[in-house]
Amino acid sequence: MLETTVAGSLPKPSWLAEPEKLWPQWRLSGAELEQAKRDATLIWIKEQETAGIDIVSGGEQFRIHFVHGFLEQVEGIDWQKKTKMGIRANRYVVDVPTVTGPIGRKGPIHADEVRYARAQTARRLKFTLPGPMTICDTIADAHYGSRPEMAMAFARLLNDEARELAALGVDVIQFDEPAFNAFPRETVDWGIAALERAAAGLACTTAVHVCYGYGIKANIEWKRSLGAEWRQYETFFPALNASRIGQVSLECANSRVPLSLLGLLKDKDLLVGAIDVATETVETPEQVMATLQAAMEFVDPARIYPCTNCGMAPLPRTVALGKLKALGAGARLLREKLG
């Protein structure tokens, strides 16, 4: 009970990429870069084991950004044709690449890194992929002409990739859909259908991560504008609860999400975010336990997986490590308390 896991990314060591940046530059190239990615993955797997994380991840050490790691290996995208786009409902403007033709995988995308990570640990392994709606909110479209249609095309590619990764021994495949909170209506209209297509027929556990984003300035300001109660989840939780996705990963620590909304997901396992990624202050185990106990008012503890709120990529490495240890210790405290 109360098995711990992480939402996804962990900071890259400074010998691998520029630290504390969301879009860092790699420090190395060629074979040296590939070896450094593996070394960083191994370090994080072992650090998670030591911290008491039960379902570990490679920490996304092989990709510069959670969406682009996948997109770089997809054909039909013109990386030279940059389009200025206000993403996550205009929360920030970035230059994004453009879809200019039918998309397809050039080949297996994450198989090598998964094979490597799988061989390093006996614990259950989690792997994260960007969700189809979030991909479509991070890339411009000059081909499909309809976002739902483009999302379905990406969902088919994601599903091919996810099936291969599950066959390599991944225990949990999680799709990251921060765009759900920016477009709650569209999530109900087509986002969840695309997500289910991406997860169709997977033999492993499936999860979706729906958060309020990394702890960067644009997100912190956006959160300030959302008022005393964040109720975005309320619009699409009933549809998500009716979906075939197994687990939902949520932001609970220091968030203004009314925890009563968790009651809308009564048929799902919940990855309860008990580590705030928007502050460098490391939680105490008691604080982690208090967040989990607050969630337990609405969720049976048998369905709770203590987790981080979101990816920790932009945090200093020592801070992220401290937070992992706090997560492990907080869950242990609560398990002891519950007997």
Ligand code: ZN
């Ligand atoms: Zn997140």
